[in-house]
Structure formats: C-alpha cells, structure tokens
Amino acid sequence: MGTAGHEEVLQGVRRPLVAGNWKMNLDHLEAVRVVSEVGLRLHGEDMGSVEASVHPPFTDIRSVQTTLEDRTIPVALGAQDCHQEDRGAFTGEVSAPMLARLGVRYVIVGHSERRRYQGETDELVGLKLRAVLRHGMMPILCVGETAAQRDAGATSEVISSQLKSALDGLSGQHVARVVIAYEPLWAIGSGTPAGSEDAQAVARHIRQIACAQAPDGTECAGALRVLYGGSVTAGNVGDLLSQPDVDGVLVGGASLEPASFAEIILGASRVVG
Ligand code: 13P
Numbered sequence: 001m002g003t004a005g006h007e008e009v010l011q012g013v014r015r016p017l018v019a020g021n022w023k024m025n026l027d028h029l030e031a032v033r034v035v036s037e038v039g040l041r042l043h044g045e046d047m048g049s050v051e052a053s054v055h056p057p058f059t060d061i062r063s064v065q066t067t068l069e070d071r072t073i074p075v076a077l078g079a080q081d082c083h084q085e086d087r088g089a090f091t092g093e094v095s096a097p098m099l100a101r102l103g104v105r106y107v108i109v110g111h112s113e114r115r116r117y118q119g120e121t122d123e124l125v126g127l128k129l130r131a132v133l134r135h136g137m138m139p140i141l142c143v144g145e146t147a148a149q150r151d152a153g154a155t156s157e158v159i160s161s162q163l164k165s166a167l168d169g170l171s172g173q174h175v176a177r178v179v180i181a182y183e184p185l186w187a188i189g190s191g192t193p194a195g196s197e198d199a200q201a202v203a204r205h206i207r208q209i210a211c212a213q214a215p216d217g218t219e220c221a222g223a224l225r226v227l228y229g230g231s232v233t234a235g236n237v238g239d240l241l242s243q244p245d246v247d248g249v250l251v252g253g254a255s256l257e258p259a260s261f262a263e264i265i266l267g268a269s270r271v272v273g
Pocket residue numbers: 021111183187188189190191229230231232250251252253254
C-alpha cells in the first residue's frame with residue numbers, strides 16, 4: 001500500500017482536519033468560484049496546524065485541482081467516493097488510481113447517503129477503503145447510527161460493527177492512516193448537531209475500537225484522527241474541537257458557502273492552534 005500520510009503516523013501527531021463534503025452540489029464553474037473565494041478569505045490568515053480539504057463531485061475535480069495549485073490555496077483535494085477495483089468494465093465508475101493521478105489526498109468512503117441510496121454494505125466499504133490506501137491516499141471512513149438505533153441505546157454497538165468490518169485485518173499503521181468520521185444520521189442536514197460531549201464520548205469509543213486489534217494499538221490510537229460530522233457550523237466548531245478526541249469536522253451544507261467554510265477553518269484554528 002502507498003505511503004502518503006506516513007509522516008503523520010510516524011510523528012504521532014493528529015493534525016486537525018476540516019473537510020468539506022459538497023455532495024451533489026456545484027458544477028465545475030461554480031466550484032472554481034467557490035474555491036477561489038475560499039482562497040481569498042484564507043489569504044494572509046493564520047490557519048495554525050489546521051488542514052482543510054474539499055470534496056467536489058467527480059466532474060469538478062480537475063478544475064478544482066488546477067485552481068488550488070495555480071493560486072496556491074492551502075486546501076487539499078478530496079473526493080466523495082471511488083470504486084473498489086483499479087480498472088475494468090464498470091460503467092460509470094471512477095477508480096482510486098484515477099483520483100490519485102489528479103492529486104487527490106483524501107477519499108470519503110461509506111458515507112451514510114451512499115450506504116442508504118446506493119446500498120453500500122460494510123464489506124464493500126472495506127474494499128473501497130483498501131483501494132484508497134493501496135494508491136497512497138487517505139480514506140475518510142464514515143460511521144454513525146440512525147435516530148432509531150440511538151433511541152434503542154445501540155450507538156456503540158452499531159459503530160463497533162461498522163468499524164470492525166471495514167478495518168478487519170489492517171495493521172495498526174494502516175488504521176492510523178484512516179480518518180474516521182462520526183456522522184450520526186439524525187444530525188446530517190438536520191440543523192441539530194450532536195452535543196459536543198456526546199461527540200467526544202463516541203470519538204473516544206471509535207479510537208479504542210479502531211485500534212483495539214492492532215498489535216501497535218497505543219501508537220495507532222495516538223495517531224488516528226477522528227472527525228465529527230452533522231450540522232457543523234462556524235457557531236459550533238469551537239465546542240466540538242475543544243473535545244480531546246475530536247480531531248476535526250466533516251462539513252456538508254456549510255462548506256458550499258465560501259464565507260462559512262473559511263470561517264469554520266479559521267474557527268478551528270483558533271481552538272486548536
Ligand atoms: P451537513 O453538514 O449538511 O449536516 O452534512 C454533514 C455530512 O453529511 C458531511 O458528510
């Protein structure tokens with residue numbers, strides 16, 4: 001498997017990540033405008049140790065890549081999904097090596113919308129995650145419970161099972177290169193985020209479970225980044241990121257507006273430095 005992200009693992013440093021998932025919004029012309037404006041708003045500002053990424057639709061990625069590079073905008077390129085195979089007769093699909101060639105650094109896998117609308121299983125999510133690692137990129141693995149599962153007190157159990165099937169058999173070093181996003185389904189697009197203490201409790205659980213099987217478990221737990229996602233705004237990012245086990249945020253709606261996305265990135269940097 002590839003080596004991108006190795007430096008984070010070696011140093012055991014959890015660099016905070018603010019990732020913007022655009023979902024099926026913004027065509028490539030709108031995308032160029034949005035990232036250019038994010039760049040203007042970040043220009044001359046101190047982002048501290050915070051890393052930011054955008055995850056546009058596939059049709060935008062090349063345009064966003066050249067805009068970020070040409071204007072030296074301090075935002076990493078991401079994608080929202082990829083196929084588990086490297087090439088072949090899979091009409092309509094996009095492979096991990098294609099994304100790697102475009103300079104993509106992070107690929108979201110297992111977003112709840114893909115699990116729900118495309119029927120993605122834990123097993124398929126695990127294969128996609130391995131494809132991303134194999135090509136030197138870093139997966140952002142999404143896990144989270146529904147409102148009914150939360151009300152039944154099953155949150156820990158649901159998340160443990162999603163993690164175990166996606167990460168089964170990976171070494172601690174590989175697990176530490178996975179970014180895990182806790183996205184409770186009831187918080188996505190609802191305007192009601194999880195409370196920061198609840199997000200912290202689940203993030204800690206994720207860190208323990210994800211690294212439990214690794215022989216180098218302690219090192220893995222020290223390096224693994226856990227994000228929270230679901231109705232994140234500039235108003236709540238500070239509270240979320242002051243929690244010790246929350247290493248960043250995965251932002252949907254608020255990442256589509258340059259002003260709010262830049263404000264979330266800068267808000268994060270004020271908390272974590
Ligand atoms: P919102 O920030 O719009 O709630 O979306 C969260 C999400 O699903 C990010 O992947």
